[in-house]
Amino acid sequence: MKFPPIYSILLIIALAFLLRVYKSGTYALYLDEKYTVVISQGIVMEGANQKDVFFVPGKKYFTPKEFWKEKTFADYIEANIRSDIGNSPIYYGVLWVWLKLFGFSDFSARFPSVIFSTMVVGMVYVFVRRHFRSESLALLSAFLTAIEPFFVAYSHMARNYSMSFFLTLLATHLFLLIVERQRQGRRDTPWKLYTGYGLVFVLSLLSHYLTITVFLCHALYALLFIRPLKNWLPFIYTAVVGLGVVSLWFIFGGGKYAFQTLAYQAQLYGSLAQTNPYNNGFGIILPATLSNVAIRSAPLWADLLMFSNGLGQIEALGIRNMFIAFVLGIGALVALHRYLQTTSSWLAVVFGLLLVVGMPLYTVPRLAYVVLAAFPSFIYLLVLYLRRHVIRKDRSLIWFMAILAIVPTLFLVVMSFKNNHTYGLMQRYSGFSFPYSIIFVAMMLRQFWLMPGTIKLILGVVLVIQSYLVANLLVRIYQDRDPKYTYFINPRGPNPYIQTAERIKVNYAPGDTILYPSIKLNPRDSIEKTYSPYSIMDAQWTNFYLPKDAEYWQRMDTTQTDKVILIKGNTGKRIEIFDFQGTKYRY
Template sequence: MPHSPTPDRMMNDNRSGLFAQLSSPRLLIFLILILALGLRLYKSSVHGLYLDEKFTLVNTQGVSLEGFNQHDVFFTSGKTYFTPKEFWKEKPLKDYIRAIIQTDIGNSPSHYALLWAWIELFGLSDLSIRMPSIIFSTLIVGVVFLLVRRYLRSESLALLCAFLTAIEPFFIAYSHMARNYCMTIFMTLLGTYLFLRILDRRKLRSPTAGKQPIGLYIGYGLSFAIATLGHYLAITIFMCHGLYLLLFNRDLKTYIGLGLSYIAGAVGLIIPWFVFGGGKYTFQTLAYQAKLYGGLALTNPYNNGFGIILPATIANVVKKSIPVLADLFMFSNGLSSDTLAFRNLVIAFALGCVAVAVVHRFGRGRAVPTWVSVIVPVLLIVGFAVYSVPSARLIVAAAVPLLYYLLYQAFAGYRDRSERQFLFLLVLMTTVPTMFLIAIAFRNGHTYGITQRYSGFSFPYALILVGLTIRQVFRQPTYLRLTLVAVLLIQSYYIGELLYRIYEDQAPKYTYYGHYRIENPYNTAAERIKKLYVPGDTVLYPSARTAPRDEVENTYTRHSIIDAQYTNLYLPKDATYYQRMDTTQTDRIILVKGKSGQRTTIFDFEGTKYRY
């Protein structure tokens, strides 16, 4: 007779089953997605909208800043008052196009269209208008997982890359912004996944599976159009697709199918925007900006109101590119010549290269000489004898060549042709967007465009390379594994510190501000007006003198109405509150009581303190 299982064995079997359930890839990716969503929701509505987000908000409502399409509200001769009802009058499509031209050079219509629909459903609170960015940023984590699992054939690596994407500071910071970046990066990543799926289907030779994947082509064409109309620099990722296709594909039907996808996306959405919409002003504005920034780079590179704009010399471009390229890879995030000094970085990198040479020659097999296990970690710290900045980041900087060497090892470990081709595509998409920015910098003669957010399309692919590197760390001999784990722990501390500063609004590269922003002051002012206003009262808005720089900024008055416009966005659309501009002061929204004339300050902006 068969033996009955003992209670101990039954308990062990139950534990094994429970462990298998808890460690299942589906459960783990679900938990990683929950983590990603939580990190993106945390403090997502604590800080008020910064300048570009305000532009996003007015564009979605068809409002041109300074009233190009509202002169009948603010500037009609003999009319001294205006109301929210007049401000919220119905606006035709041309008003939305004009608003996008004014504040975003005709860029991002697909994002504004999506956000307009979202606001119609969920309102325009700060959390509401940031929620699409939160959702797209979270979805990026899921697509990275799918991409790695399918094309590098490892669920553990896919989970690691998804986790890194979930905690990536860039994605968390930009999920808190009502801007186009998270949506556009997601669409380019989705386009990459669809592109590779199309190639997969075309490689299959069975009678049914080899048919043209029409649905994938349609999805790819839409992702191309929506991404390009989300941010024009998204085209750099699709350029990588095209180059990859030329190098590794010889199937005519694939060329035809993808070509038709591009044409359909361009003819259906992109070209109409450039012919009939705001896109027709884009190249004109870009040419104007190139001239403007080029002039500032030569005459006033530091105190020009746009940030530091340097002439595009080789030295300046290298200096500006180092932090952009470093931040793409989590293990080198924060390595900047501005904080660590270029000389220190060169020394650290040189020591790291020596360590690579030692490891490559003597330190890879099972029998590693004792002196190698000592000299490699010593090389990472010996530079402190000459560094001018005693920062632990320089240990990380010295380890960077070793980490790149391990990435090379990881690449060499893949023998399958399709996997190696996929890795090549990853490298292309990691580097081409930034190289494109560098090329444009030399072309225009200034470094203004070499910035982190414009290279953001590369982050998902760089994170996959980081995942490959970290996995390779744990395959090394004990001495090197322990050394690099210590380095990664040091870098983890700095990543955690950066996340803290992002949440506290103290990371200027990621939040554009070095001081803490309060909750949306315009929404706060609107709530106070709704609470205190009674018929007969008047709301006064500060109105500074304007200084338009071109015809797009030149509207119908020489006094600003921006504070009034932003506040009215949060007032009831049918309200008849009497409001007017006060050109005698520039900082306070004031409520004047009708009978007594008593003045109550609704909000004091204190100059630029609360105008982010």
């Protein structure tokens, strides 16, 4: 009995949810997530809008109750523009509502990302089923989306990315529905469809500014494939109105620091690339030479396709080894092509041998080189699928998917050359491309399944190897030790601020005083400069986990930088609550 598709997609969505919710709250919030949470609560990191709480002349103490006092709308605006250049206000609003409804915790702060990332899986299924008219391709695409390490990793972060990935895919879906009706010559396109597209356009831009790259793809598609030109008009009107709505956010506060900060960051990172590319506190930032950009962007291109995930690590794999694998791969591709024309069994043997014969030649034999050698053959499978299974009228759709898969990363490459540094070459900034590249991977796998038995066996072994490598990547993500996606080599421990707050609640008695460490600040620009020359971050973050109505006496201790200390009021005894040990526990 055939398994109903509805049950299949529900199982896939359930799998996606489990993969995303697993260990979601295990590790402490890292720096960007901390900014996310404080912005959502209308608080500026380091307290630019909390002057009446910390370091007030003549005021000896502050309390959690003062820290948690009601915030004004202006506080939320200031928190957003100071801490994230006005980016993602819609996401912070969603998170604010979520935390109001379900309470504050690390797990709760990350849960919207889990939900949006799971929704991406369902949206991929709807998208492929509707626009490619293939149930099997839709289910396979949804399954690949469910297990994609990139989506799993970012579902574990209290950041805007999962929301933006969902919104841009939804926008592309609505865009194609409108185009389809135009091509059918229908003049009754519901106004709700245009309104929905415009609304998602606005929400996308206000979830992350770089979603504009997806809408540039929409515009490029219209330029190349939409005729007559009058059909452009609804999209032009939508873009003008949408940008007008977004501009209101910039005009009324959201853009106060945006362009100033972007210009400053371009100058800062460009300067660091020239003077201190390795030990600058931001990671490796190289000058934007052709070779540097190629090396730094290669992982972004390779990881878009799950079967080539990890094959862009040029520095780790070695140029010589990659060259050998690629040359052998071209030879294997020729053998595969000839085999499909002649079905000569010796060509199948040659094909398999060429994939593995390079092992003695590599400086370090790795299974990844076998996958790399098979890369040209998998691209060939995609070409075969497109030639044999995509009808002529759908070819513009294939070009559209290719544009969507390429342009966001290409935009980062262009901006890298423009700003003369490689800092912005990060997968999360072009992650909008993943749903479309996954569709291409699904097509490759469909064609793989149609291959003759011997070829299917050989490439099946390669797929097993790559599946093992991808599964190992997922394990590292869950262990918090994959710097590509989790940013950490050594796993984070439990949240130190939760531990600090719990120890305070156990040890505190009326009359006691809590002292927080204060690191001397070195602000780089006017946005980072607050009223205090000392950091209050540790105090802020501990108060997030203390009771909101507590009257604990707290103050800053500018004489030391690492320890939270409780002073007993009746004896003056000092109890060490927590030692951050420099950066060891400050993630």
